[in-house]
Amino acid sequence: MLTSIQVELMKLKRSKIMLVFLAGPALVALLFFSLQASGAELEVWPFYFFAGFTAWATFMLPLSATIIATLMAQLEHGPKTWAHLLALPVPKWRLFAAKAVVALLLIAGMSILTGLLLWFGGWLAGYLNPEHKLIDPAPYAALAESMLNDEDTAFGDLDAALLVRNWKWVVVERLAYIYLSSFLLIAVQLWAAFKFRNFLIPLALGVGGGFFAIFAQASKYGIFFPWLMPFNTLGFMPEKVNMALSLGLVGGVAAMLLMLIDMSRMQIK
Amino acid sequence: MTAIETENLHKKFLGVKAVDGVDLAVPEGAIYGFLGPNGAGKTTTIRMILGLLQPNKGKIRIFGEDLMRRRTKALKNVGVAFETPAHYEHLTGRENLDITRRLLGLDKSEIDRVLETVELTHVPNRLVRKYSLGMRHRLGLARALLGKPKLLVFDEPTNGLDPVGIREMREFITSLPERTGATVFVSSHHLAEMQQMASHVAVIHLGKIVFQGGMNDLRGLHASRLEIACVDEAAARAQLSGMGKRIERRGGKLAIELASNDGAEAEAAAVNRKLVEAGVDVHHLALAPWTLEELFLQVIGAPPRADDQADA
Structure with a gap:
């Protein structure tokens, strides 16, 4: 399996996939750096990060997953190398699984890069203009924590939940949640990209999914919509977060397994 | 032992029979020409033999191994070059070979060996997108030769090549059994080429095998x-x-x-x-x-050309 993964990584050399890998996080970071540098009122680091994560989870991650899955499949569809690859004495599922693992690794890398570039952008904005410097929420932490411990205060109070002393952990945790809950949408995108030779089909699915996610937010069934799951992990209602996380992660793993079974039966005419 | 053996192979696409009860027996060490007009079922048969298409009915054995039950074992000694040489265009020739080499678990020295065999040692580090069609074909052959397979399957290997390229390819394929000891299964509709290459031949028409045997058996169908x-x-x-x-x-x-x-x-x-x-x-x-073309037209039951009409 390791060899198959190494081979998939080799194929990324000089491909446009690495451009997407860098561009997705960079665009999010650039947007929030621009906002911060132009005097946005985010003030504290956790608000800044969460604003960036919202853009990442709702827009850039689904779009990046769509493009990465499509490009990875087109590496084989384009030059018609599936026939050669699947005629090798290697289990077919392993070839598709290696691609799925690499796609997951790429999105994981992009998630980390998004976090790091957001931090760098925030720091740079403050470095260039001290008035726009983001601050640690320590002064508000005690108040926030008392609010959270107060039974009369709603747990869903986002501001309070972010202003706690361990805000850095909360930020890292939520970034990981976004990633893990995106497994289902990544699996769906990979499946469509492998299945259809025409790249417009997975692209349309990804863009359409992202578009309908806007409307799905208003629906009580929105929690089941794969493209909305990463965004739903940013909330502070434990039920909603857990639902998005477990559906995205468990559903994603299950969808990947089904995809492997289906693609192993792929017929090359 | 037979290198390839198929038994009552059937394949339908949307209810249309593409392959209809094909029985092949490819003897080890042969250059086995698989002849048929376009759309006869050659590529479909080859793709079933390689496990790329699932037959609706029938059995396939490669060196005695049941392909359906033990695909990876059956294909262990098979090298393939398809009609259109498909490579990763953004990678170099060497990188392309390295991908297959790694998946087959072969030593790095295999790449130099096959590059030398197909005479591509001067351009291994050039991007494939800058290769000529002939070079791409040769790279496809090099890839097929990785791991010294006992069976080489070539699907229309001369398609798109110029006359010089066709001759080179023909000479290369003809030399393979002697150089490598491999059995060669080659499909083509270029009859003249096959006449010069094959020791055995099968003719497929409308999904059915209409002749199978040694080249001399085919010639013996009609007196000179x-x-x-x-x-x-x-x-x-x-x-x-x-x-x-x-x-x-x-x-x-x-x-x-x-x-x-x-x-x-x-x-x-x-x-x-x-x-x-x-x-x-x-x-x-x-x-x-009789030329192979004439024999071929006879076996598939095609009408003779106007110039060849019997007039007495």
């Missing part, structure tokens, strides 16, 4: 013909008809089919004697074996 050109063609016709011969026109000459291949020379001499004795001046007399 005798081509005759003479000054007084009408007199010659009369004499030949008198001998009970069916006369055809072939390339501007008269042609008759001889009784058998074995006594062809003696029969030709006898015909010549008879014509000369009858006062017919013969200025051309030649034995003309």
Whole structure:
């Protein structure tokens, strides 16, 4: 399996996939750096990060997953190398699984890069203009924590939940949640990209999914919509977060397994 | 042992039979030509043999291994080059080979060996998108040769090549059994090439095998013909008809089919004697074996060309 993964990584050399890998996080970071540098009122680091994560989870991650899955499949569809690859004495599922693992690794890398570039952008904005410097929420932490411990205060109070002393952990945790809950949408995108030779089909699915996610937010069934799951992990209602996380992660793993079974039966005419 | 054995192979696409009860037996060490017009079912059969298409019915064994049950084991000794050489265009030739080498778990030295075999040692680090079609074909061959497979499957390997490339490819394929000990299964609709390459041949038409056997068996289906050109063609016709011969026109000459291949020379001499004795001046007399193309058209039941019409 390791060899198959190494081979998939080799194929990324000089491909446009690495451009997407860098561009997705960079665009999010650039947007929030621009906002911060132009005097946005985010003030504290956790608000800044969460604003960036919202853009990442709702827009850039689904779009990046769509493009990465499509490009990875087109590496084989384009030059018609599936026939050669699947005629090798290697289990077919392993070839598709290696691609799925690499796609997951790429999105994981992009998630980390998004976090790091957001931090760098925030720091740079403050470095260039001290008035726009983001601050640690320590002064508000005690108040926030008392609010959270107060039974009369709603747990869903986002501001309070972010202003706690361990805000850095909360930020890292939520970034990981976004990633893990995106497994289902990544699996769906990979499946469509492998299945259809025409790249417009997975692209349309990804863009359409992202578009309908806007409307799905208003629906009580929105929690089941794969493209909305990463965004739903940013909330502070434990039920909603857990639902998005477990559906995205468990559903994603299950969808990947089904995809492997289906693609192993792929017929090359 | 047979290198490839198929048994009652069937494949339908949307209810249309593409392959209809194909039984193949490819002997080890042969250059086995798989002939058929476009759409006859050659590529579908090959793709089933390689496990790329699931047959609706039938069995496939490669060196005795059941392909459906043990695909990876059955394909362990198989190298493939497809009609259109498909490579990762953004990678170099060496990188392309390295991908297959790694998946096959072979030593790095294999890449240099196969590059040398196909004479691509001067461009291994060039991007494939900058390769000519001939170079891409050769890279495809190099990839097929990785790991010294015992069976090489080539699907229309000369498609798109110029005459020089076709000759090089033909010479290369012909040399393979001797150089590598491999069995070669090669599909083509270029009959002249196959005539020069194959030791065995199968002809597929409308999804069915209409002939299978040694190249000599195919030639033996019809006795040679005798081509005759003479000054007084009408007199010659009369004499030949008198001998009970069916006369055809072939390339501007008269042609008759001889009784058998074995006594062809003696029969030709006898015909010549008879014509000369009858006062017919013969200025051309030649034995003309059936070309593979003609035999092929005969086996698939295609009508002869206008020029080849029998007129007596």
